[in-house]
Amino acid sequence: MKFPGQRKSKHYFPVKTRDPLLAQLTQLPEPFTTYISGIDQTLVDIEAKVEDELLTRYQLPKGNSTLINDEQAHALYTELQANGLISDEFAGGTIGNTVHNYSILADDRSVLFGVMSKNIEVGSYSYRYLCHTSSKVDLNYLQPVDGPIGRCFTLISECGERTFAISKGAMDKLTPDYINKEVVQGGSALVLTAYLMRASEGDGITDAAMTAIQFAKEADVPVVLTLGTRFLIAEDPVWWQNFISEHVTILAMNEDEAEALTGHKDPLLACEAALEWCDMILLTAGPVGLYTAGYADDAEKRETSHQLLPGSIPEFNRYEFSRPKNKADCENPLKVYAHISPYMGGPERIRNTNGAGDGALSALLHDLSANTFHKANVPGSSKHKRDGLCYSSFSQICKYANRVAYEVLAQHSPRLSRGLPEREDSLEESYWGR
Numbered sequence: 552m553k554f555p556g557q558r559k560s561k562h563y564f565p566v567k568t569r570d571p572l573l574a575q576l577t578q579l580p581e582p583f584t585t586y587i588s589g590i591d592q593t594l595v596d597i598e599a600k601v602e603d604e605l606l607t608r609y610q611l612p613k614g615n616s617t618l619i620n621d622e623q624a625h626a627l628y629t630e631l632q633a634n635g636l637i638s639d640e641f642a643g644g645t646i647g648n649t650v651h652n653y654s655i656l657a658d659d660r661s662v663l664f665g666v667m668s669k670n671i672e673v674g675s676y677s678y679r680y681l682c683h684t685s686s687k688v689d690l691n692y693l694q695p696v697d698g699p700i701g702r703c704f705t706l707i708s709e710c711g712e713r714t715f716a717i718s719k720g721a722m723d724k725l726t727p728d729y730i731n732k733e734v735v736q737g738g739s740a741l742v743l744t745a746y747l748m749r750a751s752e753g754d755g756i757t758d759a760a761m762t763a764i765q766f767a768k769e770a771d772v773p774v775v776l777t778l779g780t781r782f783l784i785a786e787d788p789v790w791w792q793n794f795i796s797e798h799v800t801i802l803a804m805n806e807d808e809a810e811a812l813t814g815h816k817d818p819l820l821a822c823e824a825a826l827e828w829c830d831m832i833l834l835t836a837g838p839v840g841l842y843t844a845g846y847a848d849d850a851e852k853r854e855t856s857h858q859l860l861p862g863s864i865p866e867f868n869r870y871e872f873s874r875p876k877n878k879a880d881c882e883n884p885l886k887v888y889a890h891i892s893p894y895m896g897g898p899e900r901i902r903n904t905n906g907a908g909d910g911a912l913s914a915l916l917h918d919l920s921a922n923t924f925h926k927a928n929v930p931g932s933s934k935h936k937r938d939g940l941c942y943s944s945f946s947q948i949c950k951y952a953n954r955v956a957y958e959v960l961a962q963h964s965p966r967l968s969r970g971l972p973e974r975e976d977s978l979e980e981s982y983w984g985r
């Protein structure tokens with residue numbers, strides 16, 4: 552486990568444990584390993600720049616992720632190819648991206664549940680998916696299926712907005728039998744997307760997700776949900792509110808999805824409302840940057856040394872130096888908010904924002920699993936006198952998530968090809984000091 556930024560030495564593993572003489576006196580237990588698990592519809596992104604007219608012709612609402620049938624997929628692919636519009640083909644899927652990016656950042660294991668074609672030809676989409684996924688993502692639990700994995704036509708408009716057309720192939724065929732209880736229960740978090748809830752009759756992925764949620768809840772493993780697209784949430788916001796209340800610990804969404812869920816356009820008010828249903832929120836807001844929100848115990852709150860910010864909740868960032876905690880673990884729960892503007896104002900040129908939100912979430916998950924790792928390996932640390940959900944404060948998580956989102960935008964791909972530069976390991980000193 553690579554830590555998310557250098558920390559004060561008191562939080563690091565006692566240097567003495569490496570002492571060759573003292574080591575003879577102490578029998579160290581096997582170091583505890585940490586991972587996260589996730590479920591996704593296995594799919595490849597086929598990226599193309601298109602005119603809005605094409606979206607209208609294929610009846611694809613701009614900004615949405617729409618399921619299309621085989622005939623439409625064939626026509627769309629043929630047209631994109633004939634006009635030389637396809638710019639890239641990447642492994643995709645919102646959770647696939649998130650666990651891949653987590654493994655790159657943490658330089659550690661994650662587990663992906665999903666399907667994979669039984670017979671794979673060199674050059675096929677399944678082959679590319681496997682080639683473009685970090686070797687630290689454990690794919691041993693994938694369910695073999697007949698037929699191809701999904702394709703996600705990622706259609707980028709002139710304004711940068713992306714519209715997804717999904718040709719699902721066998722991506723929704725995952726069944727509950729392929730959800731390994733021990734793996735889910737041994738993880739630091741289970742990460743899911745709202746897209747998993749829209750499987751058709753006869754497809755098992757929704758049941759598989761519900762089975763995994765049950766396993767996670769039995770073992771107090773945090774359930775992390777990312778909302779995917781505002782259109783899906785807008786179909787039945789009350790259903791989603793109840794779903795989140797019942798099952799979700801951490802909610803990740805962008806400002807449009809937040810509005811569809813809560814009715815609030817203002818991100819702070821949306822966070823305030825959604826904190827009634829879950830313990831922590833990551834809200835990304837495109838060029839406005841991102842917010843984190845959650846709970847701290849009143850007795851443990853820590854005041855910021857940054858400027859207090861105005862907003863619909865005045866001075867909302869006052870306690871952003873507090874660490875997030877589950878509401879149920881707080882004697883006197885206090886809602887805490889933090890915000891950060893895009894790192895360096897964003898990259899000079901953004902081809903599209905595909906995967907930036909997933910990148911931000913993977914940073915949060917890294918911080919969360921670093922907490923589990925540290926707690927298990929340094930149980931005596933003052934950090935763990937009280938149970939926190941994450942290793943860092945709301946403010947620090949904002950910085951890290953923002954930095955990772957920047958990297959995704961700069962790389963023009965939803966999946967990181969490398970971790971953050973080493974010299975930036977200390978976010979405080981070298982990066983934030985600029």
Ligand SMILES: Nc1ncnc2c1ncn2[C@@H]1O[C@H](COP(=O)(O)OP(=O)(O)O)[C@@H](O)[C@H]1O
Pocket residue numbers: 804805806834835836837838839840841892893894896897898901904905906907908909911953956957960
């Ligand atoms: N136009 C932009 N300029 C600068 N930063 C951006 C821009 N768009 C996105 N970002 C960064 O990427 C993060 C996630 O982007 P966002 O578009 O909100 O996510 P999603 O892909 O889930 O809609 C933002 O919080 C911000 O840090």
Ligand SMILES: Nc1nc2c(ncn2[C@@H]2O[C@H](COP(=O)(O)O)[C@@H](O)[C@H]2O)c(=O)[nH]1
Pocket residue numbers: 591592594595596616642643644645646648703715717744746779904905906907908909910965
């Ligand atoms: N699992 C699914 N993933 C989907 C679907 N539609 C789109 N996507 C993926 O989202 C990411 C982009 O995420 P964002 O951070 O920019 O919101 C992209 O790579 C797509 O593959 C879907 O129906 N299911």
